[in-house]
Amino acid sequence: MAGRTADTLALLRDEIRRMERHHAVAGVDAYLPTGFTALDARLGGGLSRGRVHELLGTGCDRVLLARPTRFVAHVLARIPGQVVWLAAHHLNLHAAGLQGAGLAPGRLICVQSETRDLLPLCEDILRERGVAALVCDLCVPLSLTASRRLQLAAESSGTTGFLLRPAPNGAVPPPSACETRWRIGAARPVSLNCVIGPEHWRIELLRSRDGRAFTWTYGLPGHATDPLDLASPVAHRSVAASPPAGDHREGACTA
Amino acid sequence: MARQSGVRPGMTLAHARSLIADLAAFEGNREADEAALERLAAWCLWLCPLTSADPPDGVWCDTSGCAHLYGGEDAMLAVVRERLEALGYHIRLALADTPGAAHALARFGRERDTLVPSRGTAAALDPLPVAALRLPTETCEGLIRLGFTRIGDLRRTARAPLTRRFGDLLMHRLDEALGVRPEPIRPVIPLDAIRAQRQMVEPIGTAEALAVVIAELVDEISEILHQRGQGARQLDLVCERVDGTLQPVRVGTASPVDQPAHLRRLLQERIAVIEPGFGIEVMTLTVSHHEARQTTGDQTVLGRGQAGGGDLACLVDRLCNRVGASRVFRLTPRASQIPERAQAQSPVTQEAAEPTSTFSFVRPIRLLDPPKPLRVEAGTESGAPQRFVWDGRTHRVRGADGPERIQGEWWLSDSEFHAARDYWITETEDGERFWLYRQGDGTHSWTGDGAWFLHGLF
Numbered sequence: 001m002a003g004r005t006a007d008t009l010a011l012l013r014d015e016i017r018r019m020e021r022h023h024a025v026a027g028v029d030a031y032l033p034t035g036f037t038a039l040d041a042r043l044g045g046g047l048s049r050g051r052v053h054e055l056l057g058t059g060c061d062r063v064l065l066a067r068p069t070r071f072v073a074h075v076l077a078r079i080p081g082q083v084v085w086l087a088a089h090h091l092n093l094h095a096a097g098l099q100g101a102g103l104a105p106g107r108l109i110c111v112q113s114e115t116r117d118l119l120p121l122c123e124d125i126l127r128e129r130g131v132a133a134l135v136c137d138l139c140v141p142l143s144l145t146a147s148r149r150l151q152l153a154a155e156s157s158g159t160t161g162f163l164l165r166p167a168p169n170g171a172v173p174p175p176s177a178c179e180t181r182w183r184i185g186a187a188r189p190v191s192l193n194c195v196i197g198p199e200h201w202r203i204e205l206l207r208s209r210d211g212r213a214f215t216w217t218y219g220l221p222g223h224a225t226d227p228l229d230l231a232s233p234v235a236h237r238s239v240a241a242s243p244p245a246g247d248h249r250e251g252a253c254t255a
Numbered sequence: 256m257a258r259q260s261g262v263r264p265g266m267t268l269a270h271a272r273s274l275i276a277d278l279a280a281f282e283g284n285r286e287a288d289e290a291a292l293e294r295l296a297a298w299c300l301w302l303c304p305l306t307s308a309d310p311p312d313g314v315w316c317d318t319s320g321c322a323h324l325y326g327g328e329d330a331m332l333a334v335v336r337e338r339l340e341a342l343g344y345h346i347r348l349a350l351a352d353t354p355g356a357a358h359a360l361a362r363f364g365r366e367r368d369t370l371v372p373s374r375g376t377a378a379a380l381d382p383l384p385v386a387a388l389r390l391p392t393e394t395c396e397g398l399i400r401l402g403f404t405r406i407g408d409l410r411r412t413a414r415a416p417l418t419r420r421f422g423d424l425l426m427h428r429l430d431e432a433l434g435v436r437p438e439p440i441r442p443v444i445p446l447d448a449i450r451a452q453r454q455m456v457e458p459i460g461t462a463e464a465l466a467v468v469i470a471e472l473v474d475e476i477s478e479i480l481h482q483r484g485q486g487a488r489q490l491d492l493v494c495e496r497v498d499g500t501l502q503p504v505r506v507g508t509a510s511p512v513d514q515p516a517h518l519r520r521l522l523q524e525r526i527a528v529i530e531p532g533f534g535i536e537v538m539t540l541t542v543s544h545h546e547a548r549q550t551t552g553d554q555t556v557l558g559r560g561q562a563g564g565g566d567l568a569c570l571v572d573r574l575c576n577r578v579g580a581s582r583v584f585r586l587t588p589r590a591s592q593i594p595e596r597a598q599a600q601s602p603v604t605q606e607a608a609e610p611t612s613t614f615s616f617v618r619p620i621r622l623l624d625p626p627k628p629l630r631v632e633a634g635t636e637s638g639a640p641q642r643f644v645w646d647g648r649t650h651r652v653r654g655a656d657g658p659e660r661i662q663g664e665w666w667l668s669d670s671e672f673h674a675a676r677d678y679w680i681t682e683t684e685d686g687e688r689f690w691l692y693r694q695g696d697g698t699h700s701w702t703g704d705g706a707w708f709l710h711g712l713f
Contacts, residue, residue, distance in 0.1 A: 066712040095598040097620035112582040130566030186686030
């Protein structure tokens with residue numbers, strides 16, 4: 001009798017755990033490493049798998065979103081599997097650029113949809129177990145409910161979603177239920193000579209579900225015309241403008 | 256030739272012979288013509304699920320919900336014209352809301368190809384002669400004698416007196432052409448088609464009920480496909496409504512499929528486009544295009560070497576059916592130095608091509624298409640920009656890398672024979688990186704006008 005009670009309890013606990021959605025992801029597979037060591041350490045391993053992440057651009061890049069796109073490509077280059085890239089307008093990705101960012105263009109399935117179908121399609125693809133990730137060039141407003149739906153869809157399948165959100169007027173979009181929100185822009189370069197050296201990125205974690213806002217500055221090595229592989233050019237340097245919120249830390253990129 | 260000499264359809268042979276002495280005349284064979292027309296209607300099934308012969312000289316195709324598969328209605332008409340002309344037919348095409356209107360416009364319309372916008376049927380029909388309404392000759396003559404020459408005249412007059420004089424048919428035809436009264440067409444059914452049908456005891460209308468019926472039909476069909484070693488490439492689901500109208504749904508697959516789960520999912524996704532009205536009585540599922548399955552089993556190109564490949568093939572098919580096959584693609588590199596030509600869109604079924612070349616130059620991940628013109632205010636002697644205006648702001652260049660000269664592809668067109676572009680990677684004082692180019696080499700005017708463009712950001 002006692003044994004049966006224990007069995008029933010174990011079964012019920014399992015049931016509750018499933019209801020609480022703890023089954024979705026667990027263990028090492030729970031994170032997608034970004035390749036930026038300090039950033040990964042801070043996030044406990046990388047971006048959460050099976051969640052939806054938002055990325056914004058800033059400055060001149062706030063509509064074209066080249067840097068956020070490269071950031072996503074860096075992350076996706078580290079995991080296997082097919083990636084669906086969804087856009088409601090003409091998809092302006094450049095295969096050579098993708099290759100340069102480490103993501104083989106052959107892994108992408110590009111989809112162009114009508115604007116009104118964009119969010120339903122997003123949700124549908126996020127429910128699919130066969131794809132590694134969905135990247136969406138979001139051009140429609142995202143309500144809190146819609147973002148919650150996307151998040152639930154991603155959790156149900158373990159597919160990670162990346163929403164690239166342009167901000168034509170420079171304003172930060174209203175809050176959403178996404179796991180994290182990032183803003184990736186340029187930092188002022190250090191060296192004063194007129195040779196193009198490593199790129200400087202300012203990666204801001206604007207919002208995270210389980211943590212504080214944070215800012216990193218990275219020097220990205222490997223500009224093609226750069227003769228030296230500069231691994232850590234900006235360590236121990238303070239940027240001109242102090243970050244708006246949270247700590248500030250510099251790190252070296254191992255990308 | 257004969258037409259130029261004045262020979263017209265409906266002439267007596269003696270009259271025609273008097274116009275052209277050595278006229279080659281052939282005896283008409285009505286039955287053979289009709290059989291050929293039926294065959295042509297069956298051939299047209301590649302276009303849409305419901306086609307029907309419209310004797311003596313027409314074919315009706317109900318293309319509802321098919322146009323997006325060909326990239327829009329214009330593109331669809333172009334495809335139809337091209338394929339039928341390749342068979343040696345001289346054709347006139349009309350696309351309208353109702354079979355009656357299409358019939359009228361194809362025969363009496365001003366243009367060779369007519370595309371009537373939705374709800375524009377009445378306006379398109381108004382200027383046509385009454386003969387366009389498929390009426391008996393006596394009725395037409397009677398109408399003309401009364402002064403009704405155009406369909407618009409009929410539409411604007413009282414109905415009762417005309418019905419009393421000419422019978423019900425006149426107003427029926429008018430209503431059918433205008434879409435007030437539904438006109439079911441009798442679809443062609445190819446003899447060797449794999450099909451399954453369910454007749455409902457009670458008309459159904461809910462999405463759940465439709466899903467159940469679809470599941471049953473798919474199970475039946477996939478059983479047959481499996482036994483024959485075939486896979487479906489295209490399925491047509493036709494729902495017959497209580498009011499007699501037919502609701503066609505067509506789905507396609509990228510490779511032959513016989514798995515019930517895959518097919519069920521494709522069809523159940525399209526339930527949203529079925530309008531049940533007062534209920535659906537009969538549902539028919541037809542395999543309109545099938546191919547032999549690959550002998551390697553259910554493995555598809557996508558499924559090679561990774562788990563969940565079958566799901567992926569299903570996803571790709573579903574996406575293709577939702578947004579149109581031309582809008583689901585892979586980016587494949589193409590051998591060209593011109594950045595915007597260096598990639599092509601290829602269907603997802605094709606094996607993902609490995610990149611053939613290692614790109615020796617840095618390229619942005621997104622290109623502005625078309626490149627945006629930009630004003631360069633100052634430049635160095637070497638041609639590098641020093642200060643430029645973009646987005647309403649002046650940017651000062653801190654460092655520039657270039658030029659990377661790209662010559663026009665003279666083997667493609669003469670205008671590119673001397674054309675050149677000089678690309679620069681410029682870093683501004685804020686750390687933004689721009690990919691700019693100047694049209695021309697800066698010294699020779701025939702290589703380009705020296706205008707600057709922004710082509711991307713890093």
